[in-house]
Amino acid sequence: MSAELHRIHFISIGGAVMHNLAIELKERGLAVSGSDDEIYNPSRANLEKHGLLPATFGWDASRITKELDAVVVGMHAKKDNPELARAQELGIKIYSYPDFILEQSRAKQRIVVAGSHGKTTVTAMIMHVLQHAKKPFDYVVGAHVPGFEHTIRLSNAPIIIIEGDEYLASPLDPTPKFLRYDHHIGIITGLAWDHMNVFPTFDDYVKQFDKFADATPKAGTLIYNEMDDLAVVIAGKERTDVKRVAYGTHPHSVVNGKTVVNYGGKELELKIFGDHNMSNMQAALSLVKLLSIPKDTFYEAMVTFTGAEKRLNKVAESNSTVVFHDFAHAPSKVDATVKAVKKIYPNRKLVATVELHTFSSLNKGFIPTYKNTLNAADKAVVFINPHVLEARGISEIDETFLRKSFNRNDLTFVTNINQLKTLLEESKGANTNFLFMSSGNFEGTDVKAFANELTQP
Structure with a gap:
């Protein structure tokens, strides 16, 4: 300090x-x-x-x-x-706050995880592995991670892992936060347009990640998702002074509803699931290799990793019902989360509810980008809190527009939290799973308590 x-x-x-x-x-x-x-x-x-x-x-x-x-x-x-x-x-x-973090970590190796989706989980995975390896490090992450009391630690550790948000730094500084950390190693998990209020066009948004890649210093490293076309283009610039590491999706299989990876001739059962999380896991592996963490240590840690808070967490479960809670709010996140839950429980009905809460997700020019994102669910529900619309100065949104935008004529639109709870209670049944997705809080609902009610007969 x-x-x-x-x-x-x-x-x-x-x-x-x-x-x-x-x-x-x-x-x-x-x-x-x-x-x-x-x-x-x-x-x-x-x-x-x-x-x-x-x-x-x-x-x-x-x-x-x-x-x-x-x-x-x-x-x-x-x-x-x-x-x-x-x-x-x-x-x-x-x-x-990003300037303050930089000031306190100038003597450290700075690793910044950027991307429209997955950055919290990748950061949390790296933290979990480094803690398991007993390697001293500092961190800044956007959600609570099991095993860590706070979401920020600043000490005399030689490295710091930072979740790099692309939103603006401060009212005096309209620069994306991730450009303020002067990273030595950067990770780009993938791009999908977000934060329409400050990046009004897709090109405006992509340019920020272009700047992030360009900010990688000589002898620095840029790790990127080779499954994401934009990440490949951004990271693919000819720079002989920067090491580039591409990653894909970690090989895995689903056995009896469990995600399994093979290592050292053994099948290791993970507590996380979904193709997007297997991609996040491969990003974390690519990074910790650079920190000389043995593969044995990485996999020992990953079998106990349960995910960051509100990142596809299992919040309640019975013999025939599981309730999940996820921070998904942008279209790419909603799509990946719904598909992940349906893939792990293909024979169960899935009731997926997304709360549109952010400025972008409530913008009528942006909402059509949610097309088909709820299609993997058997029942699709959209919740909007009218008070949020009023606070943001946004006009009312009607069900017909939402159905057309999501491309689901059977989509249910709810604006009253009690009505939503009643609807979901009526959807209960054997072999039925529920998924809550939001960057908000469903009008202050205790999701865990309500999830326990949904698992009761």
């Missing part, structure tokens, strides 16, 4: 990564304060547990004083935020 920093204030402390960074710094002995105009769980509960929940919500310029060594500002804050303006007026050092 930088010796000059003692007192840090977080503007927009309630963000998923921001609040975890605040907690990490407090545990490292720094004096940390923060503010936000709204904070929801799990951020709220985590901040309260660590004594960092603001006493009052809202912005107050008097919180910013000359005693502060730095301010970290999140994307939720606006350019005209009064606390941000006061920090600028006083000449206090202002960081976006």
Whole structure:
């Protein structure tokens, strides 16, 4: 930790990564304060547990004083935020969180995992393997990973594994976060248009990953998914000073509903499944080889890997029903997740529910890109919270438009959470699985509790 920093204030402390960074710094002995105009769980509960929940919500310029060594500002804050303006007026050092992470890891080997999908899981897999290998490392990941208390760790470890989000760094810096880490090793898992609010065209979006590949330094390494045409084009530029490593889908088979890989003459049963996860696993293997982790160690670790939080997690199960919860929200993620569940349980009915929650997923110009993504499900349901539409200033979306966009005339559209629960309760039956997909929270629903109800007769 930088010796000059003692007192840090977080503007927009309630963000998923921001609040975890605040907690990490407090545990490292720094004096940390923060503010936000709204904070929801799990951020709220985590901040309260660590004594960092603001006493009052809202912005107050008097919180910013000359005693502060730095301010970290999140994307939720606006350019005209009064606390941000006061920090600028006083000449206090202002960081976006990726800039802060870079500042604290300049002496480390920086590995950044980028991509429209799979980056959280690949990052989590690498973390799991390195922990199993007892190799010291720091990390930044976008979801809770079993075996790790926080989603950020900053120490004196020689390497850091960073999930590289392509969203913008801060209200003062419209640069994708992953371009701020100055990676030595970069991974590109694949591309599918997302974040339409800041990258209005597909070309705008792809250019960011092009810049990421170009930012790979001399003697650096770029690992990319050879099954993704755009990743191949981006990584395929002629640069003799950069090592390029292509990966595909790890060989596997499905035996009695279980995913199995062969290694060392043995069949190893995994706790994860789906072709997309086998691709993620191959990406992780390609990386840890570069860190001199033995293959034996890699596979020993992977048989115990259960996945990051909300990444195709099994949240409830009975003899004839399994309920899954996944962060899938972009079209490519929804498509891969639905197909993965159907493939592992081909003889069971699958009821798949997706909540459209992000700006892109609620944009009528973007929604048609979901075409056919729910086709592998036996029953397809789309949920939209009207309050989210109102908060984002988006007009109502009708069922006819959604059915045409998803290319499913039998699609069911629900805007009331109680109506959704009733619909799913009525869909219960023997040999029926349920899949919840969202980057939101289904209007505050305790998915695990409801999943337990769905597995009851």
